[in-house]
Amino acid sequence: MHDTIDTPVLIVGGGPTGLTASRLLSNLRIPHVLVERRNEPQKAPAAHVINRRTMEIFRQAGMDMDAIYALDRHGDHPLAIRWKASLNSPTLATLVLDSTTDSNSPSRESTANISQSLLETQLLVEARRSSVGELQFGHEWVGFVDGDKARNLIRSPDGTTYVVKSAYTLAADGAGSPIRQALGVTKTGPQNVATFLSLSCAVDRSIVDDTAHELLTWCLDPKFSGVVITHDPASLSVVMRQIHEPHESLNDYSEATCQALLTDLFGKDTPFTLLNRSAWQMTAQVADRFRNENVFLVGDAAHRFPPTGGLGLNSGVADVHNLIWKIRAHLKGAPDDLLDTYEAERMPVVQRNCDASLKNFLRMDEVIAAIGLDSEKASLPARILAAPIIRHLPQSLRTRLIDLLTAPARAVLKEAGEQTDTGERKRRTIQQAADRQMPHFDMPELELGYTYPSGVAIAAGAGQRYPHTCAGTHVQTSILERFSYDGYTLLTGAAPDTSLSFETFGLSIEQLADPALGLNAGDWVLVRPDGHIADQSARR
Incomplete structure (x- = not known):
């Protein structure tokens, strides 16, 4: 028992x-x-x-x-995304993420890393x-x-x-x-969109390059072909690169192999510690x-x-x-x-x-294409190295073969980073492609603007999160903070309306009357405990 x-x-x-x-x-x-x-x-x-x-x-x-x-170990530093050949090579494109809040912001809160x-x-x-x-x-x-x-x-x-x-x-x-x-x-x-190698590293990014406070740095040299995620500029970054299955697996990335990859990435004079090595499936x-x-x-x-x-x-x-x-x-x-x-x-x-x-x-490939690279060829080195005849070659010959195969890609990256008319034109094209990725990093409609469908707890025409508005004169307070998770909130204009009656499923209902809400006389909004509008007057 x-x-x-x-x-x-x-x-x-x-x-x-x-x-x-x-x-x-x-x-x-x-x-x-x-x-x-x-x-x-x-x-x-x-x-x-x-x-x-x-x-x-x-x-x-x-x-x-x-x-x-x-x-958030980045503090008040603005976060950005960069595309480069390697950490110490010229920047090809940059996206700066605006996390500031003001009276026009859709929330008093800011995104944190x-x-x-x-x-x-x-x-x-x-x-x-x-x-x-x-x-x-x-x-x-x-x-x-x-x-x-x-x-x-x-x-x-x-x-x-x-x-x-x-x-x-x-x-x-x-x-x-x-x-x-x-x-x-x-x-x-899809159960397996892609498989990735993930390497958690104790490293001070400020020693490596000038992108210590970047959220993501895409390193496109075929030797790296991945992204560096900066969790803590002073002490923690995660390096991710795709494992091209079925041609390779985590077993092909021994600790020694990963140490060599990170040494190339961070530089031989940069101290780092590999904290964790793992693979994960993107689904x-x-x-x-x-x-x-x-x-x-x-x-x-x-x-x-x-x-x-x-x-x-x-x-x-x-x-x-x-x-x-x-x-x-x-x-x-x-x-x-x-x-x-x-x-x-x-x-x-x-x-x-x-x-x-x-x-x-999938849209991230647009930046790769703008650089002049073919994402479909990213798995080529892994496919070739997986061939039985190649696997039995000495390591020095295998390395030389991959260098020859990836030389055209490195040449394209080098040209894009050069301070020439051609390089500047290419970087403008790359930046335009990067700018089109901004919805990837700023999606207020998915983050804040989703609407629940009408049903038992939502009336027709309602369901959206009540919009943030500044409460009082201070920009860092919000009307959302006056909503209790313990019950419903009824918003009205100048005075409470005691004649209104609603289904609140046995939960309490608190009336909040405030002219600053901008509601006309007789208008009202019923807000659920989770901040979504349950019902509202037809006139609103």
Whole structure:
């Protein structure tokens, strides 16, 4: 007989999505248990773009925003994207990302470049501020007991097992989601868009070149043919390059091979330490269902996109922001149809995010083409080296062969970087192609402008996030900060209207009357706990 723990909500997974869910539940005083098979937050940098909507959600959740923004090791430096042949070669094109906020900005928040490892550590601190939730790291979800989705078998660090009985289970257990697999939920979309080598390095970028505060530096010399992601200019960068399967695999990139590649990239006089070497598959998939009875797929368990756009982690945070208040309403007697709106509302949004991320990845080839390179030939060295007759050649001959094959590409890159009329013309063409990539890095319509479809919790013509407007005279305050996650907010003009009545699923409703809202007499807007408009007067 297993010991049994009863809890309203079980969260499986202690990444950003699961920890955000824990904090939101705690704010609503809903007891819950979180289990995470790892013993601590992950150490790999992983995702790094934390967008404005996620920051708005963190602020509404009462998190320490100064501490979160401080995790951005670039500080106030503007972030940029550069295309170069190598780190110490001339810049071929640059995109500068504007993260400043003013009275015309669509949010008071700014996008931050924060390593997921740092963010997870801070979110764990935030989740532990409350005693409402029980957080169990080193505890692994094993399966449903006798197929009962309300009874979950959990393995503790010492190998013993116990049962968690929950009214609701949130599967925040990652891309490989054992819960999703146990439910038999399939995914739609390409499983392997590309495979990448990922090398985490302790390195001071300021020693290497003048792009220490660049977010991404695309290095296009065939020796590197990848991107350097600067997580911390003083101490941490991640180098990624494509593994051209089936001609090569991670086994072809031994630690010695990676050390040599990084020495060429950073320069032989630059000290660095290879912290982690791994391979990962880029996918573009969305689960076919987000809900199965009392089990809800959230975050990477429900969807996984290419990182081109930085929408993955942020979509997971938005998932639980959409869901948790509905669970509270359901606990208070709201109809089951309200829980169905989680899938109905979030699935179209994440599908658009997935499609846009894949499109962004494929569009990056436009810059390669503008340089004069053929992306289809990028796998040529790997294909040739994979040939049995070539594999048996001495390493010196193989290196010489690849140098000969890639010489034309290096010549093209060299010409593009030269201070000549031809070089300047080419760089103008390359810059134009780079400028067309800006939607890849600035997507307010996907980040802030998505609209939920009408249904049980959304009236026709509503569903959008209430727009940020400055509250008072200070640009760094927003009307969004006056919306409580604990209930609905009714916005009116000069005076509260006590004659209005709405369906709020048993949740409280607070009237906010403020002439600064710009509402005419008799106009009103009903805002849900997650900041999306539930209904509004026809005249608005």
